[in-house]
Amino acid sequence: DVKVEPGRGITGTLDGKRVVVGNLRFLHESGVHRDIMLSEARKHRNDGRPVVFVGVGSACIGLIALAD
Numbered sequence: 001d002v003k004v005e006p007g008r009g010i011t012g013t014l015d016g017k018r019v020v021v022g023n024l025r026f027l028h029e030s031g032v033h034r035d036i037m038l039s040e041a042r043k044h045r046n047d048g049r050p051v052v053f054v055g056v057g058s059a060c061i062g063l064i065a066l067a068d
Contacts, residue, residue, distance in 0.1 A: 009052075020055040027053045027060060037063050 002012035009022015011030060020030045024041075032055030041051040044065035052064040 014056075017056050021052060021064075024053055027055050030055065031058055032060050033058055041065075 002010060004010050005022065005026060009020060009026035009030075011018065011020050013019065020027055020032055022030075032053075037053060037060050041053070041063055044051050044063070049065040049067045052066065053060055054062045054064065
């Protein structure tokens with residue numbers, strides 16, 4: 001049951017758990033606690049790398065910093 005929200009993120013279920021991947025606003029609107037990874041995300045953004053957040057259930061469990 002994957003649902004894509006263009007420009008925002010994606011949600012789905014993995015092993016019976018809700019997974020949310022996307023921007024900070026999308027995770028917040030999906031009920032994921034967003035404050036856990038903010039300082040780490042800020043470091044990457046300051047270095048010019050966009051960040052995608054990963055949430056499982058209501059917890060932000062990680063982030064993906066993009067670079068080329």
